[in-house]
Amino acid sequence: MLPLAHICGSYILLLVYYNFFAFNESFLVTIVCLVFSLVPDLDLIYFFRKGSVMHHNWITHTPMPYFLLSMTIFLLFEKEIGLGILIGAMSHMFMDCIGSGDGIMLLWPISKRKFALFRLNSHGFEWLKKYVRNFGFLELLLFFLTIYFIYIILSDVLI
Numbered sequence: 258m259l260p261l262a263h264i265c266g267s268y269i270l271l272l273v274y275y276n277f278f279a280f281n282e283s284f285l286v287t288i289v290c291l292v293f294s295l296v297p298d299l300d301l302i303y304f305f306r307k308g309s310v311m312h313h314n315w316i317t318h319t320p321m322p323y324f325l326l327s328m329t330i331f332l333l334f335e336k337e338i339g340l341g342i343l344i345g346a347m348s349h350m351f352m353d354c355i356g357s358g359d360g361i362m363l364l365w366p367i368s369k370r371k372f373a374l375f376r377l378n379s380h381g382f383e384w385l386k387k388y389v390r391n392f393g394f395l396e397l398l399l400f401f402l403t404i405y406f407i408y409i410i411l412s413d414v415l416i
């Protein structure tokens with residue numbers, strides 16, 4: 258998925274978590290969650306410089322390092338921050354499975370098999386064209402759902 262959908266998807270997931278698990282809403286946890294919804298794609302900076310965009314083969318696109326980081330912070334420091342990291346990074350992993358060029362190694366280091374929902378078998382600009390044509394509606398849906406939820410939250414706060 259594209260960065261805007263990662264932010265919107267993780268925000269919606271965080272709202273679901275806040276509502277169903279009576280988790281105290283926190284501005285800091287929300288920011289941590291949104292940042293970690295984008296962190297896995299930071300490796301693109303390195304790959305663009307190399308002239309490649311096949312970054313799903315790297316450890317940055319596997320759930321395990323984020324799981325270990327979030328559990329370490331959860332157990333040793335701040336539980337809520339650990340959960341924010343977990344929700345942001347895991348939403349990125351699962352959303353990247355949808356319409357991915359090659360899939361995500363969800364079970365690494367046990368297996369290097371890549372999982373994808375509707376694999377597009379392309380990369381770079383060709384992938385982007387296919388992705389927007391087939392899944393652009395999903396990006397828009399997540400964006401408008403997020404705007405709607407923010408509107409609901411703000412109207413509760415302001416009234």
Ligand SMILES: [Zn+2]
Pocket residue numbers: 258297298318349353
């Ligand atoms: Zn990604």
